[in-house]
Amino acid sequence: MTTPHLGRASVVLFSGGRGGAGIARSLLRVPDVDLSVVINGYDNGQSTGALRRYLPEMLGPSDFRKNLLLHLHGDDPRHAALKGVLDHRLPVRATRRDLDDLVDGLARGKVYGMLPPRARAAVVRDLSVLTGALDARPGLELGDCALGNLVFAGAYLRLGRDFNAAVRSCAEVFESPVRLVNVTGGENAFLVALKKDGRILADEADIVAPQDAVAISDLFLLDRPLTPQRRAVLEALPDEHRRRALARGGAEISLNPEARDAIMHADLIVYGPGTPHSSLLPSYLTPGVADAIAAARAVAKVFVVNIKDDHDVQGLDARALVGRTLHYLGDPRNERRTVTHVLCHGGPAGAGPVATADSEDPGDPGDPGDGSGTGARWVTADLEDPRRPGAHSGDRTVAALARIVGETSLLGAG
Incomplete structure (x- = not known):
């Protein structure tokens, strides 16, 4: 090269x-x-969507988690352990007991034994913050959750619900040489798209899913998720009214x-x-x-x-x-x-x-x-x-x- x-x-x-x-x-x-x-951080599919429903003011951590893998190589045992934590997924029918057992195994060094000590301590700390939140308010769907996303969520809660501080913290924990940067100041927003025929793709998961040949014409960042009821009301409006209504619901981001x-x-x-x-x-x-x-x-x-x-x-x-x-x-x-x-x-x-x-x-x-x-x-x-x-x-x-x-x-x- x-x-x-x-x-x-x-x-x-x-x-x-x-x-x-x-x-x-x-x-x-x-x-x-x-x-x-x-x-x-507008991703809201699968485990990321579950986290954003549980913590509705938080952006999606999934793409940040994936970028923490860039420098990790499986032939290095330390890297393999760091990668393992980021990519580990809870069982499809995971319960709170499954998460508690995993956190306990990490704390005792029985899971991902080659994790660097500082990283292990930080991962356990942030997962413990999340489990503490679950004690106070259950409701997070844990099935198929990526463990790295849960570490992000714990860091987010520990750092006063500051998403960008959580990004910096996780980059340090997982030893990233990349300057990983959220484009916004951390304000929450929900991505919605409009097709040329006026149909609405209600969230990021709809946008990336298989779809018909009609092109996407507009993107909007809303200050709250688009409910099925609100979507139906918007799709009944004339095209220009629909576009203006979506624009009025825009999130304030910096x-x-x-x-x-x-x-x-x-x-x-x-x-x-x-x-x-x-x-x-x-x-x-x-x-x-x-x-x-x-x-x-x-x-x-x-x-x-x-x-x-x-x-x-x-x-x-x-x-x-x-x-x-x-x-x-x-x-x-x-x-x-x-x-x-x-x-x-x-x-x-x-x-x-x-x-x-x-x-x-x-x-x-x-x-x-x-x-x-x-x-x-x-x-x-x-x-x-x-x-x-x-x-x-x-x-x-x-x-x-x-x-x-x-x-x-x-x-x-x-």
């Missing part, structure tokens, strides 16, 4: 739970790279100062691959994030196109998704150079999703949300992991990013 232009660089990767994981792991192998992974600092001082900003309408685009709705990107010193701001489409991109191609990114960042014509490059896969067997390799997109004025006429440079390279069809090779993608940075730096110097 050739990465001479990334040495000592500060990199910001907008990501979700797993979409950008391969790229992040490869960036961590570049000497002296300072990596910040910026994500949101940009996390840690995210602002990371973005402003980044040498490279990467809009990573992932599930666009849950993992990526909602982060760009955060007030202040667009201004931070515009003011950043980054020489390159690169949109990485998914190799394989997720369920939520029905009816949308790569150009449209670039357009959505620019739209949600308030720069539909890319006049602030919010996206300088679009990096997409085109293997040796043929063209990738976009056939304009190493060329500036001349575009067409068209719809300001369709990605046309943005002036971003489209770069095609072989980015696919040969062992995992449809997934990015971290090393190949990072090498392509390094070339983009090097070429852009030389052009700037010239």
Whole structure:
């Protein structure tokens, strides 16, 4: 892997739970790279949804938990134990007794015996905080809960219900070398989407689920979950009234100062691959994030196109998704150079999703949300992991990013 232009660089990767994981792991192998992974907490599926119902003011910890795995390798016994705690799931029909037995086993060193002592003490401490809360107020659905999510919940309660403090605490406990950053100030919000035909996807779980060919047209961050009754009322309204009503229910969120600092001082900003309408685009709705990107010193701001489409991109191609990114960042014509490059896969067997390799997109004025006429440079390279069809090779993608940075730096110097 050739990465001479990334040495000592500060990199910001907008990501979700797993979409950008391969790229992040490869960036961590570049000497002296300072990596910040910026994500949101709107996930509410499975065990995360159970936690958010039990603690309705808390964001979802699942994607943060997944990003704590980036540096952990199973061939290191300490890492294997840390990974085991994060990924451990309670039985499908788990009871409070199952959780108590697990906490007791951890405290006695009988479970995940190679856990570093400080990490073991911290995990037991935070799980004990959660079990204490359950003593006072039962009701958490424990079936199939990820233990790492429960550690997050305990840290959240211990730290005065400060979600971002819990993120920092867990990053320290699990020895993460990544600057893991929630994009917002920690305010709670619930993600809702609107399809072009007016139908509502009521939460993040609906957005990422298999769906029909009608494209998603709008995203909203609400201050409370959308109930079935409220959804029915909204869907009975005319389209524009429905859109305005959803906008009126918007949550008040702010940009996390840690995210602002990371973005402003980044040498490279990467809009990573992932599930666009849950993992990526909602982060760009955060007030202040667009201004931070515009003011950043980054020489390159690169949109990485998914190799394989997720369920939520029905009816949308790569150009449209670039357009959505620019739209949600308030720069539909890319006049602030919010996206300088679009990096997409085109293997040796043929063209990738976009056939304009190493060329500036001349575009067409068209719809300001369709990605046309943005002036971003489209770069095609072989980015696919040969062992995992449809997934990015971290090393190949990072090498392509390094070339983009090097070429852009030389052009700037010239």
